[in-house]
Amino acid sequence: MHIKPLLYQPEIQSFICLISSILILLFKFYFTQTFSLFTLFLYLIIIILVCRRIATGDSYIPSKNTDLTGQTVIVTGAASGIGRASAIEFAKLGAKVIVGIRGQNRAEQTARLLAQEAKIIDTGKIVGYDLDLSKLSTVKQFANKILKHEQHVNILLNNAGMAHSIHSLTADGLETEFGTNHIGHFYLTKLLLPLLIRSKARIVNVSSTGHCFVDHRINYEFPSSSYNAQISYGQSKLAQVWHAFELQKRYGQQGIKAYSLHPGMIYTEITRRAPKSFNIFYHVVLLIVGKSIYQGAQTSLYCSLSNEARPGQFHGNCKEAKSSPLAFNKQLAEECWDVSEKIISEKTKYF
Structure with a gap:
């Protein structure tokens, strides 16, 4: 299996971001145990939004001159x-x-x-x-x-x-x-x-x-x-x-x-x-x-x-x-x- 090419894909980068963020959250909670429910909820929402943005990747918008009529x-x-x-x-x-x-x-x-x-x-x-x-x-x-x-x-x-x-x-x-x-x-x-x-x-x-x-x-x-x-x-x-x-x-x-x-x-x-x-x-x-x-x-x-x-x-x-x-x-x-x-x-x- 060839791992390196997978790492360049947005969804894989998003997955790595998700796992890393969850591990950081667990690490902080284990050592501090000071998270309120609101802070935890806010943190999870931010993680999800960031991961969704990474996963979206780039988009393609055809130029205004793109016309496939007759094709x-x-x-x-x-x-x-x-x-x-x-x-x-x-x-x-x-x-x-x-x-x-x-x-x-x-x-x-x-x-x-x-x-x-x-x-x-x-x-x-x-x-x-x-x-x-x-x-x-x-x-x-x-x-x-x-x-x-x-x-x-x-x-x-x-x-x-x-x-x-x-x-x-x-x-x-x-x-x-x-x-x-x-x-x-x-x-x-x-x-x-x-x-x-x-x-x-x-x-x-x-x-x-x-x-x-x-x-x-x-x-x-x-x-x-x-x-x-x-x-x-x-x-x-x-x-x-x-x-x-x-x-x-x-x-x-x-x-x-x-x-x-x-x-x-x-x-x-x-x-x-x-x-x-x-x-x-x-x-x-x-x-x-x-x-x-x-x-x-x-x-x-x-x-x-x-x-x-x-x-x-x-x-x-x-x-x-x-x-x-x-x-x-x-x-x-x-x-x-x-x-x-x-x-x-x-x-x-x-x-």
Whole structure:
């Protein structure tokens, strides 16, 4: 595990501030025992406010000239969380937004709700298509709809993600986190790549500093006998960093720009399959040291829209961020690309 990159993230700094402040409080109380209830209450309020301010981090405000009218944006996983917030912001800026969500009826309903939230009169400006990234057949169907109906795609926000606490497999027989978070998006990007190149698009992978959980022992087999949920999640997110890095290296000269990012610690449905006790603890902690959903969407918007974002690099808190030493290892990135291509070739040969 690589600790140093984590320390640069606002929510981690906020957590350190919280723990330090509580320890100082306990230390003073133990030796002086002179705190009144009012003083204790005031101290705790100040701690929470300071920690919340640190955790918020930087925000991205598009310039007044930012106008996405005539542009098409795809957002995966926009039913909730930062994907939903990002889709709404793109729509407000004038883009046609296509959201990929599991279940066609659910996707269409979500698109209608997003249009209402964005106050879009033209309901055709936000379109919902069925997309289950854990099923490569639906990824292909989703991509086929895009290729059939769209002349260009200017931004592909590979946002959807999930975390699992136990070993499980996708419908295609892949480890669930790796198959959903990385392979599903890898396949979608591969299918849309000619259109993306023609559009000189931005491809934005929502990864995580969770990629720092992984050491040099990369294993694409994910054996159930030695399954580690943290490592599995971290490897899926590391693969997304490598994906953006390789996309930029291989196709950057053809006009595309690829980015990866850490959105921050946010309470979303990504942990819905985690144990209830963990979810309760996680939620309570994030009320103090986490970001809101809107705040968590800021770096996604930054990488999607800002000319200051660096193609091929890893971002966090609306700027280039520290990453694991493995993140830009050329040999490992190429190996992951080759493994992903091999998986896609094997799993989709009968489509």
